[in-house]
Amino acid sequence: MAEKTVPTMSGKQATGRETTRDQERYIQPPVDIYETPEGLTLLADLPGVAPGELDVRLEDSILTIRAKAKHAVTGEPIYREFELVNFFRQFELSDRVDQGKITARLNHGVLTLELPKAEKAKPRQITVQVEKAAA
Amino acid sequence: MATWDLFDGIEGLRRDIDQAFERMGPQFPMFRTAFLPGRAAREYPLINLYDEQNTLYMEALAPGADPSSFNISVAGGTLTLSGEKRRVPGEVKHEAFHREERAAGKFVRTIELPVEIDDSKVTAEYKNGLLLIGLPKAEKAKPRQINVQVT
Secondary structure (H helix, E strand, O other): OEOOOOOOOHHHOOOOOOOOOOOOOOOOEEEEEEEEEEEEEEEOOOOOOOEEEEEEEEOOOOEEEEEEEEOOOEEEEEOOOOOOOEEEEEEEEEOOOOHHHOOEEEEOOEEEEEEEHHEEEEEEOOOOOOOOOOO | OOOOOOOOHHHHHHHHEEEEEHHHHOOOHHHHOOOOOOOOOOOOOEEEEEEOOEEEEEEOOOOEEEEHHHHEEEEEEEEEEEEEEOOOOOOOHHHHHEEEOOOEEEEEEEOOOOOOHHHHOOOOEEEOOOOEEEEEEOOOOOOOOOOOOOO
């Protein structure tokens, strides 16, 4: 799974954000990706994101995670260590991922994406035929 | 437990600078602090404090923490927050990871509160990965309206 650090700026894939022009700011959420025999699991930290503010999209093998985060409090800030801004990150999926079977869930500010492997990418056991030695 | 904090002054200065840039409007967003701490973060979780009339609110950035692991205690003007964030549910071998960017593990943090708190009425809520702690001010720390007698 290659990451689109520099999104292509041509045709349909022109989804990149240019921070110099855009009034909105984006940060890349930190992710963990691990592999199991069945597929890949991606975990992304998206604190402050309500389920309705999350947009996970797959187009032309490019997986886009986009989310809006909101602070939970009103009141006058008197001490600040972090700020919540919008999240944006893209990954390019290979054809070894079964793109029709991707599932996503959001729980306690963590997005879990299950990316099952396509049948042809799964490890297969090949049985070895043993010929009987000629008598 | 009053401790003299060398970084208090630095924090104040940083806030002043932030406010100065904020006044210039949203066209200078790059000067404001916005980041998510990774594994190398100094303190975890990061917190924000908000002041409302009678309550102080603390917001802690703790996505993916186990809600039952949270332990919050308030005593003598300090708040101690501890808990655990597991990297993944279950066991995953280290070799299976393609990317490991998220912060994980057990955490504990002690914060000195700026005002006196009514310890018995502290509330906490965990929502969308943010832990929100409501700290009602003690009676004598609340702002009071003083009537001016006209003679």
